[in-house]
Amino acid sequence: MENNRNFMVAMALSIAVLIGWQYFVVSPRMDSQRQAAETSQADQGSLQTPQTPAGTKQDETVAPAGRESVISSPQLPVSEDRQAVIAGGNRIAIDTPQLSGSINLKGARIDDLRLKKYHETVEDSSPTIVLLSPEQLPNGYFTETGIIVPGKGPVVGASTEWQAPDGAKLTPSTPVTLTAKADGLTVNRTISVDDNFMFTVEDAIVNDGGAPVKVSPYGRVVRYSKPEVASAYVLFEGLLGVFGDEGLKEVKYSSIEEDQKDPQPKSTGGWLGITDKYWATTLIPEGSRPFSGQFLYMTGQRPHYQSEFVADPIDVAPGQTATSTTRTFAGAKVVDIIDGYEDTLNVRQFGQLIDWGWFYFITRPMFHVIDYIYKLLGNFGLAIMAVTVLLKLVFFPLANKSYKSMARMKTVQPRIMELRERFKDDKQKQQQEMMRIYKEEKINPAAGCWPMLIQIPVFFALYKVIYVTIEMRHAPFFGWIQDLAAPDPTSIFNLFGLIPITLPHLLMVGVWPLLMGMTMFVQMRLNPTPPDPAQQMIFTWMPVIFTFMLASFPAGLVIYWTWNNTLSIIQQSVIMKRNGAKIELWDNLKGTFRRREKPSEG
Numbered sequence: 001m002e003n004n005r006n007f008m009v010a011m012a013l014s015i016a017v018l019i020g021w022q023y024f025v026v027s028p029r030m031d032s033q034r035q036a037a038e039t040s041q042a043d044q045g046s047l048q049t050p051q052t053p054a055g056t057k058q059d060e061t062v063a064p065a066g067r068e069s070v071i072s073s074p075q076l077p078v079s080e081d082r083q084a085v086i087a088g089g090n091r092i093a094i095d096t097p098q099l100s101g102s103i104n105l106k107g108a109r110i111d112d113l114r115l116k117k118y119h120e121t122v123e124d125s126s127p128t129i130v131l132l133s134p135e136q137l138p139n140g141y142f143t144e145t146g147i148i149v150p151g152k153g154p155v156v157g158a159s160t161e162w163q164a165p166d167g168a169k170l171t172p173s174t175p176v177t178l179t180a181k182a183d184g185l186t187v188n189r190t191i192s193v194d195d196n197f198m199f200t201v202e203d204a205i206v207n208d209g210g211a212p213v214k215v216s217p218y219g220r221v222v223r224y225s226k227p228e229v230a231s232a233y234v235l236f237e238g239l240l241g242v243f244g245d246e247g248l249k250e251v252k253y254s255s256i257e258e259d260q261k262d263p264q265p266k267s268t269g270g271w272l273g274i275t276d277k278y279w280a281t282t283l284i285p286e287g288s289r290p291f292s293g294q295f296l297y298m299t300g301q302r303p304h305y306q307s308e309f310v311a312d313p314i315d316v317a318p319g320q321t322a323t324s325t326t327r328t329f330a331g332a333k334v335v336d337i338i339d340g341y342e343d344t345l346n347v348r349q350f351g352q353l354i355d356w357g358w359f360y361f362i363t364r365p366m367f368h369v370i371d372y373i374y375k376l377l378g379n380f381g382l383a384i385m386a387v388t389v390l391l392k393l394v395f396f397p398l399a400n401k402s403y404k405s406m407a408r409m410k411t412v413q414p415r416i417m418e419l420r421e422r423f424k425d426d427k428q429k430q431q432q433e434m435m436r437i438y439k440e441e442k443i444n445p446a447a448g449c450w451p452m453l454i455q456i457p458v459f460f461a462l463y464k465v466i467y468v469t470i471e472m473r474h475a476p477f478f479g480w481i482q483d484l485a486a487p488d489p490t491s492i493f494n495l496f497g498l499i500p501i502t503l504p505h506l507l508m509v510g511v512w513p514l515l516m517g518m519t520m521f522v523q524m525r526l527n528p529t530p531p532d533p534a535q536q537m538i539f540t541w542m543p544v545i546f547t548f549m550l551a552s553f554p555a556g557l558v559i560y561w562t563w564n565n566t567l568s569i570i571q572q573s574v575i576m577k578r579n580g581a582k583i584e585l586w587d588n589l590k591g592t593f594r595r596r597e598k599p600s601e602g
Contacts (some may be wrong), residue, residue: 197331
């Protein structure tokens with residue numbers, strides 16, 4: 001039957017979209033961007049590698065052939081003891097309202113950074129998040145800026161021993177000034193930091209020699225490990241940046257491991273770095289000076305990932321001074337802070353450091369509405385519920401039309417049952433007559449699907465907001481929900497914690513998923529019972545399927561769906577009553593659980 005086929009297709013599509021839309025959208029987009037980048041390689045020049053003095057052991061980590069890194073550090077011994085590594089070097093302490101850590105005076109690397117306001121778990125007593133770590137650690141992750149002389153390689157870089165005043169400490173009110181000398185150059189570096197996550201590195205390069213020299217500032221973000229991605233098709237984690245007219249470029253860890261190189265077009269303005277779900281480390285070259293950037297996967301004894309740039313050369317006459325400024329963002333991807341940097345520092349597309357997804361034009365505005373209401377109510381869960389009410393008002397005309405159609409369908413139900421009895425031996429004729437009645441009464445038999453289908457894009461947008469924004473991380477609701485971005489921690493299969501057993505992930509079906517399934521079941525029972533057995537089976541089992549499927553989703557999303565269903569039940573009941581349709585909820589519920597009578601034996 002045509003109506004049944006369309007109905008089945010609509011249900012299948014809604015579930016398929018719910019689970020897999022990003023897989024089929026994001027992957028082709030990434031491939032297209034990669035191909036565009038490859039076509040620009042002909043315009044790229046090779047970046048210079050450092051010259052290694054005689055007798056110095058070469059780093060066995062190498063860049064891919066045909067595209068060389070600006071610098072390869074000497075191999076350092078690996079250690080598991082973070083405190084010992086940090087204590088073993090000369091360092092300047094970092095202390096800001098958001099950050100704590102230190103700068104390594106060897107290389108002037110920012111390689112020890114903790115986020116003061118963010119903890120590993122919802123407990124305030126749990127350790128704070130470690131963002132950056134020294135190269136010697138297995139999870140080494142750091143930023144480095146330096147100076148290259150074309151044809152000679154870095155003259156101020158990874159091995160440079162910087163000098164600092166005694167007792168220097170980097171705070172928002174006390175910048176630090178470092179000094180280094182190399183190959184006839186003196187570099188006076190001033191490092192400052194704001195109250196949030198932005199470092200500014202200003203280099204004054206003095207030519208102490210008797211001949212002019214060309215110098216190029218460089219920077220790199222290096223990472224020796226990669227995070228465990230919880231949902232590869234919903235969230236991007238990896239190397240990214242904005243270059244030239246190409247806009248945002250994202251390269252997954254797996255992609256760079258396969259290709260090992262990803263050069264970008266030369267650009268003026270932009271940024272590059274490495275991002276996690278909630279945290280990121282990026283370099284922002286001086287906006288007025290063109291630079292060449294690239295992403296690398298360096299192989300060897302200690303493979304690592306690297307985002308790097310080299311700016312165009314600066315001419316420095318004898319006795320003269322040239323200046324260069326590079327900014328480093330290292331911290332949490334707080335929406336207001338990220339957007340503020342984009343506006344105040346004129347960092348192009350910096351807001352895209354947050355993965356708003358393909359439907360960013362829905363996701364981003366939705367976040368700002370939720371965030372605005374949160375600031376009024378003080379609870380993100382209540383803000384989500386308030387936004388649900390607003391969305392109900394927006395979609396009211398469409399839902400109203402759908403519910404009216406269902407109400408009319410209830411009024412013709414006796415005629416449908418009469419047709420089924422009259423043409424019980426002629427299914428085709430039965431279907432034709434049913435469609436004739438629907439047409440005469442202007443009834444859409446699949447009207448019950450629309451209230452659910454129209455919320456699918458909203459569902460995805462809200463899912464993205466809850467899943468990727470750090471504002472939702474560890475945001476409590478009420479009772480046992482202490483993290484709206486995590487699944488409901490309770491489960492019916494251990495009696496909600498009364499039985500002290502560890503359950504498989506599939507059986508973690510908490511209170512809120514059960515409430516969602518119940519409200520979905522009740523909402524479907526408000527609709528007329530479908531005449532076709534296949535449709536009846538879908539209506540019966542869909543709430544069960546969604547209960548188990550959404551049990552692993554963020555609790556905030558399940559709360560939204562439950563509250564949305566509750567509002568839909570109220571709205572649908574009122575509209576049906578106003579249109580003279582009997583609300584047969586209890587009859588339908590009893591019919592669902594009533595034992596079918598066996599046909600009499602004759």
